[in-house]
Each structure stands twice: as C-alpha cells, then as structure tokens.
Amino acid sequence: MRALVVTAVTAEADSVVAGLTPHPDTPAPEPRTLTGRYAAVRCDLPGLAVDVLVGGVGPAAAAAGAATALALADYTLVVSAGIGGGFQPAAPVGSLVVADAIVAADLGARTDEGFVGVHALGFGTDVHLPPAGLAARAAEATGALLAPVLTVSTVTGTAARAAELAALHPLAGAEAMEGFGVAEAAAAHGLPVLEIRAVSNPVGPRDRDAWRIGDALAALTAGFRALGPVLANWGERHGERHGERHGERHADR
Numbered sequence: 231m232r233a234l235v236v237t238a239v240t241a242e243a244d245s246v247v248a249g250l251t252p253h254p255d256t257p258a259p260e261p262r263t264l265t266g267r268y269a270a271v272r273c274d275l276p277g278l279a280v281d282v283l284v285g286g287v288g289p290a291a292a293a294a295g296a297a298t299a300l301a302l303a304d305y306t307l308v309v310s311a312g313i314g315g316g317f318q319p320a321a322p323v324g325s326l327v328v329a330d331a332i333v334a335a336d337l338g339a340r341t342d343e344g345f346v347g348v349h350a351l352g353f354g355t356d357v358h359l360p361p362a363g364l365a366a367r368a369a370e371a372t373g374a375l376l377a378p379v380l381t382v383s384t385v386t387g388t389a390a391r392a393a394e395l396a397a398l399h400p401l402a403g404a405e406a407m408e409g410f411g412v413a414e415a416a417a418a419h420g421l422p423v424l425e426i427r428a429v430s431n432p433v434g435p436r437d438r439d440a441w442r443i444g445d446a447l448a449a450l451t452a453g454f455r456a457l458g459p460v461l462a463n464w465g466e467r468h469g470e471r472h473g474e475r476h477g478e479r480h481a482d483r
C-alpha cells in the first residue's frame with residue numbers, strides 16, 4: 231500500500247512525517263526530489279509506504295502538486311492534510327476533523343438568489359466523497375470529528391461569511407484551502423482520497439492572535455501517529471485492487 235499525503239507548507243509536512251516516524255528520536259528522512267519544484271519525504275511503516283509532499287497553498291497549487299506526484303508513481307490512496315479553520319462549536323481549536331465530504335465551497339456563481347455551485351450550474355462536480363468506511367475508521371482512531379470539510383480560495387475572516395457558509399453547509403466541521411484540489415487530482419487518477427485537518431483557528435472574524443498553529447501541528451502529528459495503522463490495514467484489504475478500479479467511484483469502500 232502506497233499513499234501520497236499532500237500538505238500546503240513544510241511545517242505541516244514535518245508534522246505529518248513526525249507522526250509517521252516510528253520512534254520520536256529517529257531523524258526524519260531527507261526529501262527526495264520529484265521534479266525541479268516538488269520533493270517528497272518517504273515514510274516506511276509496516277505494510278505502508280507514505281510519500282509526504284509539500285504542494286503549496288490553495289486548491290490550484292495543491293492540485294498541481296498532487297497531480298505531478300501521481301503521474302510519477304503508482305499510489306493507492308491520496309490524503310490532503312494540514313491545518314484549517316474549525317466551525318464552532320463542533321470543531322474547537324486543537325481538535326481534528328476527518329472529511330466525510332470534500333466540498334468546493336466557493337466554486338460557482340454568485341446570483342441574486344445566492345451562491346450556486348458548479349454542479350448545479352452543470353459544469354462538473356463540487357463534492358468528492360472519501361471512502362466512507364476508511365473515513366469513519368480514521369475519525370475513530372484519531373478522535374476526530376467526521377464531517378464535511380470545505381475548500382475555499384479565500385480564508386473566512388468575517389462573522390457574516392462564517393454564518394453564510396454555516397447556513398449553506400450546516401454539517402461542515404472545518405474549512406481549508408487545498409482539499410478539493412487534491413481530491414480533483416486523485417479523481418483524475420481514479421484514486422480514493424481522504425482529508426484530515428487540525429484546527430488552528432475558529433472560522434469567523436479574523437483574529438491572528440487567536441490562531442494556535444503550534445497546537446494544531448501537534449494535533450496533526452498525533453493524528454498521523456494513529457492514522458498510520460488504519461491506512462495500512464485499509465490498504466491490506468483494498469489497496470491492491472485500485473488498479474482494477476480506475477474510473478470507479480470510491481465512496482462506498
């Protein structure tokens with residue numbers, strides 16, 4: 231089973247690698263260059279090899295990074311991981327959210343009747359569904375909230391926008407900027423996708439002093455420590471079959 235984990239920035243990738251490193255004292259492996267722009271750190275666990283890639287901030291950078299890595303090697307699962315904003319009170323700062331749906335929350339049109347997503351406009355998809363069983367097991371093992379994670383191109387910074395998003399997506403647990411891009415790349419390669427976010431700040435009025443990035447990165451490390459065995463176990467049962475399943479939906483696996 232080989233998984234690709236895509237983060238936005240190096241601090242997130244380091245936190246993921248720390249969680250996937252068997253002994254805390256073990257030095258992290260050196261990143262290996264994929265192309266001139268991208269490098270990945272390889273983590274080897276029993277039954278599981280994980281490449282951790284820094285793709286950049288935002289859905290476009292994330293999609294480009296993920297698609298580049300997926301074109302260069304054969305993977306069974308793609309994971310979008312990093313920090314994010316948490317919808318309150320469901321996802322407090324320092325908690326984890328595993329996506330049961332990865333939603334492009336601002337991909338569409340603003341009309342007099344409100345926001346209309348690209349799917350409703352007839353231009354494609356704005357939701358990707360991780361394998362339901364895997365997402366549930368990942369949430370259980372990490373103590374995460376299992377809920378939709380929104381992908382936005384603009385960080386929410388007002389109470390009005392937070393309320394608007396919450397009204398459109400009442401079950402949403404978190405927002406971040408990369409999940410949907412990673413999911414689009416995974417879908418283009420016929421691969422299942424997972425998203426996990428560690429909450430660094432509430433979704434709401436902009437307040438940089440309220441951001442707890444260190445706490446969120448520590449939660450991300452703890453999350454990946456628990457996630458490793460879940461991924462290995464899932465890969466044992468599903469991973470080797472992915473080659474037969476290109477183009478199929480992965481929602482029920």
Ligand SMILES: O=C(O)c1cccc(C(=O)CC[C@H]2O[C@@H](n3cnc4c(=O)[nH]cnc43)[C@H](O)[C@@H]2O)c1
Nearest residue numbers: 238287288313314315385386405406407408433436
């Ligand atoms: O200072 C600001 O208001 C600000 C504006 C744009 C971007 C940032 C970032 O720090 C980069 C966001 C980065 O972290 C993830 N993230 C973390 N919290 C949130 C959030 O509340 N909403 C969306 N994304 C968030 C995101 O995935 C990016 O990788 C700061």
